[in-house]
Amino acid sequence: MCGIIGYIGKREAYPIIIKGLKRLEYRGYDSSGVAILNGELNVYKKKGKVNDLVEFVSDSNISGTLGMGHTRWATHGVPDDINAHPHLSGNNRLVIIHNGIIENYASIKLWLESQGHEFTSETDTEVLIHLIEEIQEKGQLPIEEAVRLALNEVVGAYAIVVIDRLDPNKLVAARKSSPLVVGIGKDNDYFLASDATPIVEYTNQVVYLDDDEIAVLERDKGLRIMDKDKVDKMPFIHEIDMKIEELEKGGYDYFMLKEIYEQPKSIAECMRGRFSTEEGWIRLGGILQHKNRICNADRIIIVACGTSWHSGLIAEYLIEELARIPVEVEYASEFRYRNPIISEKDIVIAISQSGETADTLAALELAKKKGALTYGIVNVVGSSIARITDAGSYIHAGPEIGVASTKAFTGQVTLLTLMALHIANEKGTISRSKYHELVAEIGNIPKKVQKALESNEQIKLISEKFKDAENALYLGRGYNFPVALEGALKLKEISYIHAEGYPAAEMKHGPIALIDENMPVVVIATNKSAHEKIISNVQEVKARKGVVIAVVNEGDEVMARIADYIIEIPTTAEPFTPLLSVIPLQLLSYHIAVMRGCNVDQPRNLAKSVTVE
Numbered sequence: 001m002c003g004i005i006g007y008i009g010k011r012e013a014y015p016i017i018i019k020g021l022k023r024l025e026y027r028g029y030d031s032s033g034v035a036i037l038n039g040e041l042n043v044y045k046k047k048g049k050v051n052d053l054v055e056f057v058s059d060s061n062i063s064g065t066l067g068m069g070h071t072r073w074a075t076h077g078v079p080d081d082i083n084a085h086p087h088l089s090g091n092n093r094l095v096i097i098h099n100g101i102i103e104n105y106a107s108i109k110l111w112l113e114s115q116g117h118e119f120t121s122e123t124d125t126e127v128l129i130h131l132i133e134e135i136q137e138k139g140q141l142p143i144e145e146a147v148r149l150a151l152n153e154v155v156g157a158y159a160i161v162v163i164d165r166l167d168p169n170k171l172v173a174a175r176k177s178s179p180l181v182v183g184i185g186k187d188n189d190y191f192l193a194s195d196a197t198p199i200v201e202y203t204n205q206v207v208y209l210d211d212d213e214i215a216v217l218e219r220d221k222g223l224r225i226m227d228k229d230k231v232d233k234m235p236f237i238h239e240i241d242m243k244i245e246e247l248e249k250g251g252y253d254y255f256m257l258k259e260i261y262e263q264p265k266s267i268a269e270c271m272r273g274r275f276s277t278e279e280g281w282i283r284l285g286g287i288l289q290h291k292n293r294i295c296n297a298d299r300i301i302i303v304a305c306g307t308s309w310h311s312g313l314i315a316e317y318l319i320e321e322l323a324r325i326p327v328e329v330e331y332a333s334e335f336r337y338r339n340p341i342i343s344e345k346d347i348v349i350a351i352s353q354s355g356e357t358a359d360t361l362a363a364l365e366l367a368k369k370k371g372a373l374t375y376g377i378v379n380v381v382g383s384s385i386a387r388i389t390d391a392g393s394y395i396h397a398g399p400e401i402g403v404a405s406t407k408a409f410t411g412q413v414t415l416l417t418l419m420a421l422h423i424a425n426e427k428g429t430i431s432r433s434k435y436h437e438l439v440a441e442i443g444n445i446p447k448k449v450q451k452a453l454e455s456n457e458q459i460k461l462i463s464e465k466f467k468d469a470e471n472a473l474y475l476g477r478g479y480n481f482p483v484a485l486e487g488a489l490k491l492k493e494i495s496y497i498h499a500e501g502y503p504a505a506e507m508k509h510g511p512i513a514l515i516d517e518n519m520p521v522v523v524i525a526t527n528k529s530a531h532e533k534i535i536s537n538v539q540e541v542k543a544r545k546g547v548v549i550a551v552v553n554e555g556d557e558v559m560a561r562i563a564d565y566i567i568e569i570p571t572t573a574e575p576f577t578p579l580l581s582v583i584p585l586q587l588l589s590y591h592i593a594v595m596r597g598c599n600v601d602q603p604r605n606l607a608k609s610v611t612v613e
Contacts, residue, residue, distance in 0.1 A: 006192035013067035020198030028073030031084035038064030077122030256402035355383020463591035487585030
């Protein structure tokens with residue numbers, strides 16, 4: 001989950017690396033560091049944010065045209081100056097940065113200690129660079145060969161960059177199960193990064209490294225890629241379409257707020273070219289590509305983690321109701337370890353904003369081995385899930401920098417809604433009149449999301465009353481039960497208030513014992529099909545002195561008389577309500593977190609892209 005940036009060329013490396021680290025800080029912000037080579041190998045690292053590193057090196061030698069940087073999310077070893085990357089070899093000749101986990105580091109460390117190596121940190125990364133050093137010294141090998149041989153001895157996930165002080169015109173990088181991108185600039189400028197965000201202002205030409213590939217970047221010889229068996233690979237250059245302004249706050253205090261307000265546009269971008277209200281159709285290329293197999297599937301299995309799992313739960317309601325295909329939604333981390341029953345008649349859909357989620361990737365690999373058709377729903381173009389699945393669809397939400405997902409969630413739900421409607425129409429499980437009604441309504445969603453955002457000031461006032469709460473309960477039914485889970489997750493992630501999401505009818509089976517006048521209960525009450533039942537649930541809360549914040553459809557006078565606070569959203573077709581009902585919950589969590597003094601974009605202990613198990 002750490003962020004990696006590297007550069008070799010004619011420019012000063014340090015400014016490029018620091019700017020890159022700031023753009024990658026959403027991937028980890030426990031500590032950061034840089035290594036710059038200019039005759040001498042200068043390594044600086046510091047616990048805290050990238051700005052702490054900048055202040056720390058302000059009076060140091062940072063000149064040089066080859067270097068690399070790292071921003072850390074701690075796995076092995078507590079966040080401190082010593083465990084921060086980069087890590088040096090014992091002879092101070094080699095330096096490494098690493099994203100991932102070396103699983104067999106302990107046994108390698110014991111062997112290296114028997115060979116006389118001494119370690120200063122608690123990290124698996126320092127073990128790896130000592131292993132590379134041992135191999136290089138024994139064989140008097142060039143750095144790329146020492147890296148290749150060392151990686152044949154390790155088990156785990158990694159994206160690494162290595163510099164050799166005695167080979168000053170070369171950067172060596174490699175990846176397995178952790179993302180790494182090579183950027184090809186003008187005038188023999190080369191870049192390395194965990195994703196494209198730190199390099200888009202320098203180049204739109206990138207190469208996505210595949211698993212077990214090693215890249216050698218040399219000043220005069222350019223880019224060479226080989227596999228772990230030393231077989232040269234032909235680089236495939238992609239053109240990326242990303243704008244610098246997408247990576248800036250644009251006048252907002254936090255990226256999260258900016259991304260909440262971008263949702264009318266991001267939802268419209270997700271739908272663009274995939275539906276026509278005038279002609280009454282919805283089409284997804286990935287579905288058309290495998291139409292017969294998908295429409296005749298025995299079962300759809302959705303694998304995901306976190307917020308993406310919540311969007312998968314909404315898809316279960318959508319696909320089963322509209323397309324009449326059984327759906328199971330699995331935590332990817334559990335699915336991969338429980339020997340699941342999968343057949344060639346199954347479709348496995350993987351949902352991931354980054355397209356790099358380690359557990360989801362592993363679940364996909366298991367599904368492919370068992371013969372299932374795999375379908376990826378991701379945001380990041382060229383990501384690992386996008387490359388290994390049989391088919392898929394991008395949500396086109398644009399870069400999401402805030403760690404707590406907002407527009408990626410609504411993008412995923414939008415895409416899954418289109419998917420359910422497309423399959424339903426192909427299968428004939430929905431009447432033509434209902435299909436055209438829903439196709440017409442989905443085109444109204446972006447402007448209705450815009451309308452929902454107009455409640456921001458009202459939500460801010462409600463947030464002021466509950467910013468000191470210690471617990472919160474979120475209740476929903478049907479399509480809005482997963483929205484309750486998502487609302488509770490957002491509050492937990494960024495405000496550190498304990499919150500739980502529950503099906504409203506299940507409240508009586510335990511959570512009702514917690515309700516008192518100090519615990520806010522957020523009720524999503526937009527379901528027309530179960531409105532009376534939800535009113536009964538709210539009455540049960542009120543009877544126990546609970547304070548109710550209700551998200552309701554416009555004009556709901558009944559709920560307005562019962563709830564303590566109401567937040568209205570525009571009325572829409574019931575399958576589309578999650579796209580609107582989640583908006584006030586995002587804003588509620590945002591304002592409460594800001595009022596509590598929390599860092600909304602970089603909540604403690606979290607990182608954006610979970611690329612390790």
